[in-house]
Amino acid sequence: MLPSSTVENYLKAIYLGAGALTPPSRLVPMGQLAGALGVAPGTATTMVKTLAESGLVEYEPYAGVALTKAGQKLAALVVRRHRVIEMFLVRMMGYGWDEVHDEAEQMEHVVSDRLIDRMDEMLGRPEVDPHGDPIPTPEGIVKPQPMQSLLTCPLATPVTITRVIDQDKVFLRFIEKHNLKPGESIEVEARDAASDSVRVRGRDEQRITIGTKAASKLLVQAR
Amino acid sequence: MLPSSTVENYLKAIYLGAGALTPPSRLVPMGQLAGALGVAPGTATTMVKTLAESGLVEYEPYAGVALTKAGQKLAALVVRRHRVIEMFLVRMMGYGWDEVHDEAEQMEHVVSDRLIDRMDEMLGRPEVDPHGDPIPTPEGIVKPQPMQSLLTCPLATPVTITRVIDQDKVFLRFIEKHNLKPGESIEVEARDAASDSVRVRGRDEQRITIGTKAASKLLVQAR
DNA sequence: GTCCACATTTTGATGAGTCAAAAATACAGT
DNA sequence: ACTGTATTTTTGACTCATCAAAATGTGGAC
Ligand SMILES: [Mn+2]
Ligand SMILES: [Mn+2]
Ligand SMILES: [Mn+2]
Ligand SMILES: [Mn+2]
Numbered sequence: 001m002l003p004s005s006t007v008e009n010y011l012k013a014i015y016l017g018a019g020a021l022t023p024p025s026r027l028v029p030m031g032q033l034a035g036a037l038g039v040a041p042g043t044a045t046t047m048v049k050t051l052a053e054s055g056l057v058e059y060e061p062y063a064g065v066a067l068t069k070a071g072q073k074l075a076a077l078v079v080r081r082h083r084v085i086e087m088f089l090v091r092m093m094g095y096g097w098d099e100v101h102d103e104a105e106q107m108e109h110v111v112s113d114r115l116i117d118r119m120d121e122m123l124g125r126p127e128v129d130p131h132g133d134p135i136p137t138p139e140g141i142v143k144p145q146p147m148q149s150l151l152t153c154p155l156a157t158p159v160t161i162t163r164v165i166d167q168d169k170v171f172l173r174f175i176e177k178h179n180l181k182p183g184e185s186i187e188v189e190a191r192d193a194a195s196d197s198v199r200v201r202g203r204d205e206q207r208i209t210i211g212t213k214a215a216s217k218l219l220v221q222a223r
Numbered sequence: 224m225l226p227s228s229t230v231e232n233y234l235k236a237i238y239l240g241a242g243a244l245t246p247p248s249r250l251v252p253m254g255q256l257a258g259a260l261g262v263a264p265g266t267a268t269t270m271v272k273t274l275a276e277s278g279l280v281e282y283e284p285y286a287g288v289a290l291t292k293a294g295q296k297l298a299a300l301v302v303r304r305h306r307v308i309e310m311f312l313v314r315m316m317g318y319g320w321d322e323v324h325d326e327a328e329q330m331e332h333v334v335s336d337r338l339i340d341r342m343d344e345m346l347g348r349p350e351v352d353p354h355g356d357p358i359p360t361p362e363g364i365v366k367p368q369p370m371q372s373l374l375t376c377p378l379a380t381p382v383t384i385t386r387v388i389d390q391d392k393v394f395l396r397f398i399e400k401h402n403l404k405p406g407e408s409i410e411v412e413a414r415d416a417a418s419d420s421v422r423v424r425g426r427d428e429q430r431i432t433i434g435t436k437a438a439s440k441l442l443v444q445a446r
Numbered sequence: 447g448t449c450c451a452c453a454t455t456t457t458g459a460t461g462a463g464t465c466a467a468a469a470a471t472a473c474a475g476t
Numbered sequence: 477a478c479t480g481t482a483t484t485t486t487t488g489a490c491t492c493a494t495c496a497a498a499a500t501g502t503g504g505a506c
Contacts, residue, residue, distance in 0.1 A: 006463065030484060040465055045485055047463075062471065062484060093341050106333035112326055118316050229493065254453060263495055268455055270493075285454060285501065 005109040008078045013037050015075035027064030076140030081116050082108040083129035088119040090130045097130040098172035132163030132182035150198055150215035158187050159220035166217045179203045228332040231301045236260050238298035250287030299363030304331040304339050306352035311342040313353045320353040321395035355386030355405035373421050373438035381410050382443035389440045402426045
């Protein structure tokens with residue numbers, strides 16, 4: 001029996017939630033999960049227990065939940081579908097990068113592997129989606145991307161923006177407007193703890209100062 | 224509240240069922256509907272009653288069900304999505320016409336109007352899908368196609384195949400193999416009631432004899 | 447007109463997924 | 477150790493969609 005959309009959404013939320021934990025931990029707390037899915041805490045608990053029955057997750061009461069090997073594979077494939085679809089919508093269908101998330105959120109549960117592979121082929125087998133998020137292989141593997149954020153990268157050193165970790169439309173449009181999309185070359189000029197801000201020099205000597213919260217969502221690679 | 228996939232499937236089945244009735248009647252019998260949807264008769268009855276509550280259908284106990292204006296519009300939009308998707312998969316994604324139905328059956332419930340319109344635009348606003356089925360407009364209107372089948376068209380008169388009414392893979396591959404797809408020019412040479420068959424002359428003087436049941440599924444227009 | 451076969455509706459039950467609110471638990475601070 | 481707060485789990489209930497099987501209605505054959 002193939003997993004329902006609901007099951008897929010839980011697995012994906014655990015998969016994505018585990019990576020984004022601060023501090024990084026194996027177990028995703030139920031509150032986190034419930035929040036990500038927009039359901040009541042009790043609902044998440046119940047659902048996670050049935051996922052554990054199915055062998056898709058390991059559940060430790062009062063501690064949290066983690067994917068099993070099987071759950072991880074399934075989750076990675078949902079994420080693969082999501083990101084291939086986003087890429088397809090941007091490259092082939094003329095969508096903006098801030099407009100694709102909701103559409104992909106629905107389509108990821110219904111498109112066949114066949115169609116995903118056709119899209120992937122037409123796109124030239126890309127490694128990342130429009131936001132720079134890595135696309136898992138059909139086997140569910142993601143090559144780890146060693147990466148720093150604007151908060152941790154060296155100062156006054158040229159870097160390339162490779163990834164934007166936030167699907168919020170308004171944030172994405174802000175990023176686009178200030179030429180901070182993946183691929184752009186920039187430099188962090190200064191960080192100031194007191195004002196909670198980071199000053200960036202972008203394309204054409206453009207300067208912009210953003211908050212540390214926003215800065216942590218922009219990942220870069222040395223150049 | 225937007226209709227669930229289930230509601231959309233019921234409305235579509237009623238919409239499509241009403242056209243295919245023999246004899247043509249306003250009301251689709253519950254048995255027919257249950258059969259088309261693959262659910263138990265009692266299930267269809269229950270569901271149709273709630274659809275009637277919502278004002279999407281008119282329900283006459285022991286007689287059948289018909290769409291209201293509102294139901295008709297919704298159903299036509301589901302059919303539009305289905306057929307635009309099928310056309311997109313064939314023209315843009317390299318699918319065969321016998322491979323698109325199942326994929327479209329799922330996608331029709333999740334793709335946005337925005338994406339459907341983008342597909343439609345890329346396809347050059349086609350009037351029919353790969354099987355020759357008419358695509359309703361965004362307003363839910365289908366221009367009536369005056370049409371005859373191979374059973375009713377004049378003998379020894381050149382006609383063009385315009386539509387194939389059957390989504391079965393095996394049947395579609397048979398049709399394709401014998402060059403009887405929409406667009407092909409043919410002539411009905413003879414019909415024989417005793418042998419329940421129809422002899423057709425197709426492309427390159429090809430002759431083929433098919434049963435009346437199959438013949439009734441091939442629609443043609445005078446040329 | 448009566449009766450029968452068949453279609454339809456009703457009934458009672460089930461599974462998936464959800465919520466609100468009550469109960470239990472963990473844990474940090476004193 | 478004790479207590480308070482935040483998190484988590486439990487409980488009871490609800491909606492949607494479904495089935496099997498019993499009850500009922502319909503229309504045709506005779
Ligand atoms: Mn996304
Ligand atoms: Mn993304
Ligand atoms: Mn179809
Ligand atoms: Mn079709």
